[in-house]
Amino acid sequence: MASSILSDCSSCATSRLLPLRRALHPPTPRFRPSPGPAPLPRRPLLAAATPLPLLPRARRMAALAAAASSADPATVLADASAKIIDGKLVAKQIREEVGVEIARMKDAIGVVPGLAVILVGSRKDSQTYVRNKKRACDAVGIKSYEVNLPEDASEYEVIKHIATFNDDPSVHGILVQLPLPRHMNDENILNAVSIEKDVDGFHPVNIGRLAMQGRDPFFVPCTPKGCMELLHRSGVEIKGKRAVVIGRSNIVGTPAALLLQKANATVSIVHSKTKNPEEITRQADIIIAAVGVANLVRGSWIKPGAAIIDVGINPVDDPASPRGYRLVGDVCFEEASKVAGAITPVPGGVGPMTIAMLLSNTLDSAKRIHKFK
Numbered sequence: 519m520a521s522s523i524l525s526d527c528s529s530c531a532t533s534r535l536l537p538l539r540r541a542l543h544p545p546t547p548r549f550r551p552s553p554g555p556a557p558l559p560r561r562p563l564l565a566a567a568t569p570l571p572l573l574p575r576a577r578r579m580a581a582l583a584a585a586a587s588s589a590d591p592a593t594v595l596a597d598a599s600a601k602i603i604d605g606k607l608v609a610k611q612i613r614e615e616v617g618v619e620i621a622r623m624k625d626a627i628g629v630v631p632g633l634a635v636i637l638v639g640s641r642k643d644s645q646t647y648v649r650n651k652k653r654a655c656d657a658v659g660i661k662s663y664e665v666n667l668p669e670d671a672s673e674y675e676v677i678k679h680i681a682t683f684n685d686d687p688s689v690h691g692i693l694v695q696l697p698l699p700r701h702m703n704d705e706n707i708l709n710a711v712s713i714e715k716d717v718d719g720f721h722p723v724n725i726g727r728l729a730m731q732g733r734d735p736f737f738v739p740c741t742p743k744g745c746m747e748l749l750h751r752s753g754v755e756i757k758g759k760r761a762v763v764i765g766r767s768n769i770v771g772t773p774a775a776l777l778l779q780k781a782n783a784t785v786s787i788v789h790s791k792t793k794n795p796e797e798i799t800r801q802a803d804i805i806i807a808a809v810g811v812a813n814l815v816r817g818s819w820i821k822p823g824a825a826i827i828d829v830g831i832n833p834v835d836d837p838a839s840p841r842g843y844r845l846v847g848d849v850c851f852e853e854a855s856k857v858a859g860a861i862t863p864v865p866g867g868v869g870p871m872t873i874a875m876l877l878s879n880t881l882d883s884a885k886r887i888h889k890f891k
């Protein structure tokens with residue numbers, strides 16, 4: 519992991535909240551990032567320029583030994599102390615596992631899972647996401663069905679398509695790409711999806727069941743499910759730990775907090791009205807950041823050794839990049855990777871897991887509907 523000598527996390531002012539952020543996290547840039555310069559790292563800044571350079575020999579050896587003996591292939595040693603949780607690699611493993619299961623089901627009962635995606639309007643980012651989902655489906659053997667409606671389509675038209683897919687036995691999952699055009703009421707539309715086919719887990723009944731003791735939803739929303747999977751697969755213990763979720767959106771923050779609670783963590787939610795977010799976050803053994811503010815979480819917010827899952831995908835201007843921007847998370851990676859025990863990068867962290875979980879949810883749905891074990 520290369521890191522520059524000067525932290526760029528103080529340049530939050532250059533972050534732009536593009537519409538794609540709003541899809542995952544409705545607009546809530548509400549924290550004032552901590553003022554002043556970056557907090558002091560625990561090692562001299564110069565040391566950050568090369569891998570493991572100025573560490574005392576004993577610590578360096580211990581770190582290398584830990585990396586070498588790590589049973590978890592999805593992690594490598596950062597140039598500082600945090601292990602990098604490689605979401606791209608874990609997502610690939612999950613897609614392979616899903617592919618094997620789909621082949622087994624097809625052989626045994628001749629059924630392939632079907633996923634229907636409804637896209638309204640012609641937003642470039644949504645079109646890209648839908649295209650990526652379709653490719654991911656093709657690669658594992660899920661049959662995908664796509665409906666594209668014009669921006670000015672009526673709510674009724676969308677609901678009519680949902681009803682058709684609800685009744686179609688070859689469709690096991692239905693996803694309405696968000697955000698919907700402004701004139702539509704999300705709630706009416708998400709309510710129309712059959713809870714047994716709601717692979718996004720956005721139906722109020724599924725979210726309600728997630729919140730209740732002793733009940734389970736048919737589906738858990740893909741992004742928070744991906745966060746939990748990354749924690750599990752990198753050996754992070756959750757039971758009895760303090761977890762902080764930053765952000766309280768319906769799609770990520772709230773379900774992530776519910777999942778951590780179900781896994782027996784003690785959970786706090788930090789949001790725009792929280793006093794001293796930094797102080798509360800610093801108590802956490804596990805941090806899930808899902809607020810949509812570039813580099814909000816600085817090194818000083820983090821308890822040494824904490825596990826950090828960074829859900830943010832924030833475009834920041836970068837003339838040096840071919841696209842003119844690059845993606846950064848809600849966590850200042852440079853600073854955090856020197857303090858945390860484990861951290862997900864952006865890109866290559868939670869993003870790829872979202873799609874892997876969608877495939878997994880679609881497979882689970884087909885298995886449940888066809889009573890295939």
Ligand SMILES: Nc1nc(=O)c2c([nH]1)NC[C@@H]1CN(c3ccc(C(=O)N[C@@H](CCC(=O)O)C(=O)O)cc3)C=[N+]21
Nearest residue numbers: 541542693694695696697718865866867869870872873
């Ligand atoms: N009904 C619905 N369900 C969704 O799950 C949903 C949605 N609507 N609307 C839009 C958001 C956004 N979303 C992402 C999926 C994958 C990456 C992803 O794979 N990102 C990569 C690449 C990023 C890049 O380079 O552009 C990464 O982080 O490494 C990101 C974001 C799903 N969403």
